[in-house]
Amino acid sequence: MSRPAFLDQEPPPGYISGIGRGATGFTTSADTGSLQPGFTIENGEESDDNLAGEIGDEGAILASGKNRDKEDEEADQIYEEIERKLQRRKVLKEEAVSEAENQSYEIKSKFSDLKRSLSSISAEQWEALPEVGDITRRNKRTRLYEQQQQRTYAVPDSVIAGSIARASPTNFQSISESRDQLLSSQLDSLLPKHEIEFNAEEATEILKNDQHVQIADIRKGRQILASLRRTQPNSSNSWIASARLEEQATNYTMAKKLIIEGCKHAPKSEDIWLESIRIHKLTSEGAKMCKVIVAESLKYNPGSEKLWIQAENLENSIDVVSRKRILMRAIEAIPSSASLWKRLVDLETNQDDVSKILTKAIELCPTEWDFWLTLINSSEYKDAKTLLNRARKALNGNYQVWITAAKLEERENSTIDSSKISKLMDKAFKETEKSTTTISRTTWLEEAIKAEEEGFRNTCRAIVNSLLSSEINQDNPEENLVTWFQDAETLASKESVEAANYIHQFIVETNPHSINSWKELFSFLKNSSNRNLDTLFNYYKRSIELNPKVEVLHLMYAKDLWQLAGNIVEARKVLNAASHGLENNEEVWFARIKLEIKSGNFEQALSISSKMIKAIPTSSDRVWYKHIHLVRCMNNREQNPNYEGQILALLESGLDSFPESPRLHLQKIQVLLRDLRKPDIARESARAAVEKLPSIVELWILLSHIDEQHLNILIKARSVLDTAILKNPTSDKLWTAKIQLERRNKDFVAARQLVNKGLKAFPKSSRIWIEYLSLIPKMSHRKTAFLDALKSTENSPEILLGIGVFFWLDSKHSKAKSWFERALSNDRNSGECWGWLFNFMKSYGKQQEKENLINSFESHYEEINKGDIWNSTNKDITNFEKTPKEILELVSKVLISKYST
Structure with missing residues (x-):
């Protein structure tokens, strides 16, 4: 195939390869040349000839305006508008420049006369002008400069510990500022004396507060301290600091030299002598040199207690004679020093000598109570009383004198009448009220605790009674009960059981007819760590003597005799006695019956129940219900041939006395339905009951149940419920x-x-x-409904338990357990909550968890009264003799069988 001829030809102007088939995405002026066809630029100038000759017909068409549409006209208008805006902006800019130039000229013209007057300023005046500072970012530069000038120092623990011991905070800011001044000052050897400006007072203060701070630059430290010693040669602080500096530098020879010289310059400062003793103890001379130093120091400071104690400590600990001799000399110099007297007493082993020393000590230190107390405790009864009288006068208003007096009386006579000690404590409170010193109730209670620990029980009780008596409100005696019960709890937590017991005793003595107070006392005594049942039962007797008509006290006493002491005989006596005084009280009758049933005396229980029916037949329908239930249970144990006539007669008698009693009607229907197996008669009885008591929904439900389950008439069962809903919407x-x-x-x-x-x-x-x-x-699908149910019922225990049951049925037992526990914590009286949780523990729980659950259940057994399955199981006559644990087992099985079907 021959080569196409156009490939050897020049491309036409503006030709772009592949543009016809869309092979290129964009073009540039480098590709197309001028923006207009035929437009060329040669040597930076436009060629008019080429332009005119090469436009051709197309240019003529564009120039003539042919083939222009509406879009072209809009584009031209836009371009013209843009051009006008640009021209207007250019004009405004030129006007602004012109105005600025005019303003600048006006400002210059205003200051032209001032500029001309500058020609008359002399050279001296020019030189006197201040330098113009660069204030650009001045604040920032100043702050950076201040930060650069700041210094930080590592403060050792000794400084902090020392400040704590002095009970005054260390001023670290003052330390830093003073350190800067010390380190920046010129040394005497480098500057003439007239140029030294040294703040010796400030340096002394800083060295005093910072004696143990390590000095990084030992050389500068020495120079500074040398300057300080020369400035204030009589100041002990500078010498002490200098010696410690050398000690830090391990130059012990110079440290000793400096401290000895310091002792010469400041001989009346006990601190410098103590420092000298401390430093010399570290050297080879040891105690021998220290004795010489302390002897010298005491010549100048005979009244220094610390130096005398140092002198005593320097003696051999075995050499008691020398130590006593030094302490006696010290006491001669400082006769009112209590610490010296105490050290002397501690060294004395002979009791007679101790008494003599203490006698002299209280003469010279009459306000020191420890001396009085020690002497009183070591004296005979008669002498001790004399000393107490003297102490009472010397220590006016001191409560410890009276407490000691009470303890003394109790110590000498263990059978003393407690009223005598109480009078002493009452006087103590009166004396302290007159004095300016206020004794807090916490202090009194602490003294009561101390008396109990020391074995002074009567004193402990007297303190408690006097304190509470001073707080009692005569108008409202029970007003302080909350505070007092809290005090008793606090004392019991501190194992001061006797003191707590005395508080409870005071409460019940001052409020003998407050049953809540007696209950609190009984609860405290039963839960006490060292429970004493004899004490508890004595209080029960006392409460009954004061409140013979309050049946709850009799019942509590009998219950605790039975359950805590296992003494059924005494419990029976208490209840029998209560029945004579409260013959019409049905709670006492029920307690007597329950005691016999729990102890297995069923015949005796039935006999008491029969007597109850005769004694209080019109007390309440509960009396008849309990008696009939017991008769049913006894018949279940041993079949009675006359049971039908007997039970129906009892039911009729009960309904005659209480014809509108729902529980008796329900009981009659249950007897006819389950005991006598007569569903037709039971239905008639139920129908008559709902006519008489249409608002009792349980009767309607039982009637429907008979129709559905026993007579198999489903239509009637539905009709009964529909009628019931109409009557009870x-x-x-x-x-x-x-x-x-x-x-x-x-x-x-x-x-x-x-x-x-x-x-x-x-x-x-x-x-x-x-x-x-x-x-x-x-x-x-249930999970979202769970949230709606919880929200609508406000997290009711029934819904919490129900959700747990659904998780159980879904085999998610761990989740079920958490919901069972939540339900039980919300309602511990629900038997079904206990049953479901027991199901979990029985199958998946640990043995210890299971035992803990059973124990908790048994302690709450009497209060559990909710749940249809629980009530039907617990009240079933066939379960009459079962224990609480066996009842729980039955309930758990019924729950599983109900929900597994």
Whole structure:
């Protein structure tokens, strides 16, 4: 194939390779030349000839305006508008420049006369002008300069410890400032004396506060301290600091030399002598040189207690005679020094000599209570009383004198009447009230604790009684009870059981008819670490003597005799005695019956119950209910051939006395239905009951249950519930019963409809929410409903337990446990919460956890009264003799069987 001819030709002007097929994305002036066809520039000038000749027809068309559309006209208008704006901006800029030039000329013209007057200023005046500082970023530069000038020092622990010991804070800012002044000052050897400006007072203060700070530059430190010694030669601080500096530099010879010289310049300063002793102890001379120093120091400072103590310490510890001799000389110099007298007493072993020393000590130091106390404790009773009288006069208002007097009386006579000691303490409170010193109640309680620890119980009690008596409000004696009970708790926590007991005794003595006070006392005594049952029972007797008509005291006493002491005989006596004084009190009768049942005396229990029916037949329907229940249980144990006539007669008698008693009607229906197996008669009895008591929903539910479960008439069962709802429209329990009826009969559509209606009518009903959650088939769908149920019922225990049950059924047992525990913590009276948690512990818990749960359950057994399954199981006559643990086992099994089906 031959080569195309156009490939050897020049491309036309403006040609771009591949542009026709879109092979290039953009073009530049380098590709196309001028923006207009045929436009060229030669030597930087436009060629008019080429321009005119090469425009051709196309240029003519553009120039003539042919083929121009609306867009071209709009573009021209835009370009013209832009051009006008640019021209206007240029004009404004030129005007601004012109105005600025005019203003500059006006300012220059204003100062022209001042400029001309500068020609008359002399050279001296020019030189006197101050330098113009550069204030640019002046504040920042000043701050940076100040930061550069700051210095930091590592302060050793000794400085901090020393400041704490002096009970005054170390001024580290003062230390830094003074250090700068010391280190920046010129030394005497380098400057003439008239140029030295040294603040000796400030340097002395800093050295005094910072004696143990390490000096980094030893040479400068020596120069500074030398200057300080020359400036203030009689100041001990400079000599001490100089010696310590040399000690830090391990130059002990110079340290000793300086401190000895310092002692010569400041001989009346005990600090410099003590420092000298300390330094010389570290050297080879040891104690021998120190004795010489301390002897010399005492010539100048005979009244220094510290130096005398140093002198005594320097003696051999075994040489008691020398130590006594020094202390006696010290006391001659300082007879009022209590510390010296104490050291002398400590060295004396002979009791007679001790008494003589103490006698002299209290003459010279009459306000030192420790001397009085030691002498009193070592004296005979008669002498001690004399000393106490003297101490009372010398130490006016000192409460310890009176406490010691009380202890003395108790020590000498253990059988002393406690009222005598109480009088002493009452006087103590009166004396302290007159004095200017206020004794806090905490101090008095601490003294009571101390007296108890020392074995002075009567004194302890007297302190407590006097303190509480001074606080009692005569108008409202019980006003302080909260504070006093808190005091007793605090004392008991400190193992001061007797003192706490005395507080409780005072409370019940001042409030003998306050039953709460007696209960608090009994609770304290029972929970005490060293519980004494005899003391507890004595208080019970006392409370009953003061409040014979309060049955709770009799019941508590009998219960504790039975459960704490295991003394059923005494418990029976207490209850029998109570029944004579409170013959119409049904609680006492019930307690007597329960005691016999728990102790296995069922015949005796039935006999007492029969007597109760005859004694108080109209007391309450509970009396008849309890008696009939016991008769049923006894018949279950041993079949009674006359049971039917007997039980029906009892029911009729009870209903005659209380015809509108729901519990008796329910009991009668249960007897007919379960004991006598007569569902038809039971239904008639239930129908008559609902006619008489239409507001009792339990009767309606039981009637429906008979129709459904025993007579198999489902239509009647539904009709009964519908009628019940019409008569009791505000009862969610009836709605729940109706929903459960449909669920039992597998009509889930009707059940869901009823649940939806029920939630509209009772949005906060836990029962209906449980039914709603039960009808949700999948666990994943239930989770969002859980939140709605919790929110609507405000986290009710029933919903918490129900969620736990759903997790259990979903085999998520750990989650179930957490929900069971939450439900139980919210309601410990729910038997079903205990049952479900026991199910978990039985299958997955540790043995110790299971035992702890059982123990906790047994302690709460009497209060547990909630839960349909719990109540039906616990009250079942077949479980009459079962223990609480066995009842819990049964409940847990019933719960599993109910929810597994």
